[in-house]
Amino acid sequence: MSTFDTDGTYEETRRAWDDASHKHVREYGDHLAQARTVRLLPIEEELLRPLLEGAEVLHPQSGHGLDDHALIRLGARSVLGLDYSPTAVSAAQRRADDLGVPCSYQVTELPHTGLDPSVADVVYTGKGALTWMEGLDAWAAEMHRLLRPGGHLFVYEAHPLVPLWSWDAEETWVRSDRSYFAASHVNDTFPARGATEHQRTLAQVVMTVLGAGFELLHLAEHPDPFWKPEDQVPAAAWDGRLPNAISLLARRADAPRT
Numbered sequence: 001m002s003t004f005d006t007d008g009t010y011e012e013t014r015r016a017w018d019d020a021s022h023k024h025v026r027e028y029g030d031h032l033a034q035a036r037t038v039r040l041l042p043i044e045e046e047l048l049r050p051l052l053e054g055a056e057v058l059h060p061q062s063g064h065g066l067d068d069h070a071l072i073r074l075g076a077r078s079v080l081g082l083d084y085s086p087t088a089v090s091a092a093q094r095r096a097d098d099l100g101v102p103c104s105y106q107v108t109e110l111p112h113t114g115l116d117p118s119v120a121d122v123v124y125t126g127k128g129a130l131t132w133m134e135g136l137d138a139w140a141a142e143m144h145r146l147l148r149p150g151g152h153l154f155v156y157e158a159h160p161l162v163p164l165w166s167w168d169a170e171e172t173w174v175r176s177d178r179s180y181f182a183a184s185h186v187n188d189t190f191p192a193r194g195a196t197e198h199q200r201t202l203a204q205v206v207m208t209v210l211g212a213g214f215e216l217l218h219l220a221e222h223p224d225p226f227w228k229p230e231d232q233v234p235a236a237a238w239d240g241r242l243p244n245a246i247s248l249l250a251r252r253a254d255a256p257r258t
């Protein structure tokens with residue numbers, strides 16, 4: 001049982017993710033092909049390229065782990081992916097082994113990892129990660145602990161306003177069943193339908209990262225979502241007028257703030 005389960009949804013969400021992760025097994029051949037050429041987004045490459053040469057990278061909530069191949073090609077020495085889905089972990093490990101790349105994967109229940117302190121130069125995460133974390137303070141403190149002093153935390157994530165956008169093709173409206181200031185909502189799209197997402201505002205995300213002892217180097221809002229469901233007609237919410245993603249880069253200061 002996780003220490004962060006105030007609403008009793010942790011186990012259900014975990015099961016939903018392990019079920020959803022069978023997609024990585026079904027589509028193994030396709031992922032294998034993608035891994036040979038996959039690249040990060042241009043803003044990710046721009047920010048991370050100078051930090052990755054010889055870096056030991058940690059990827060919490062690594063999921064399918066395709067980005068890990070891109071991180072290696074950008075110069076990372078190794079990537080350690082952490083995810084609580086044994087299905088996701090074994091599919092990603094099989095692919096890394098098949099391709100002979102220095103990526104390894106470990107079943108881990110975040111926010112606590114049990115890893116030694118100061119093991120990473122870069123923490124890379126996001127693309128549907130933070131929203132599953134009920135204890136964001138604990139998560140940020142753990143990332144600070146795992147990074148070497150001066151190490152970098154990079155997050156590319158859904159904008160906290162995204163749960164509010166309807167996905168209608170013609171016109172966007174703010175969903176009446178959601179609030180920007182709510183603590184959580186239930187996911188109603190693939191792949192994690194039925195799982196509980198934990199919300200925080202943009203200010204809360206930034207203040208949590210700062211409060212854990214990081215200094216903020218970069219924060220930007222982006223109009224394109226990091227992911228579009230395959231069976232979804234393009235939503236008006238993605239036409240460039242609304243924020244759909246954020247990028248954040250922070251550096252570990254010497255000690256957590258008190």
Ligand SMILES: C[S@@+](CC[C@H](N)C(=O)[O-])C[C@H]1O[C@@H](n2cnc3c(N)ncnc32)[C@H](O)[C@@H]1O
Binds near residue numbers: 083109110
């Ligand atoms: C959207 S997916 C993957 C995001 C990943 N960056 C990617 O691009 O594939 C979110 C992942 O978070 C994992 N996850 C959710 N909550 C977790 C937790 N408490 N501990 C570890 N993994 C978790 C799920 O198993 C899932 O693989």
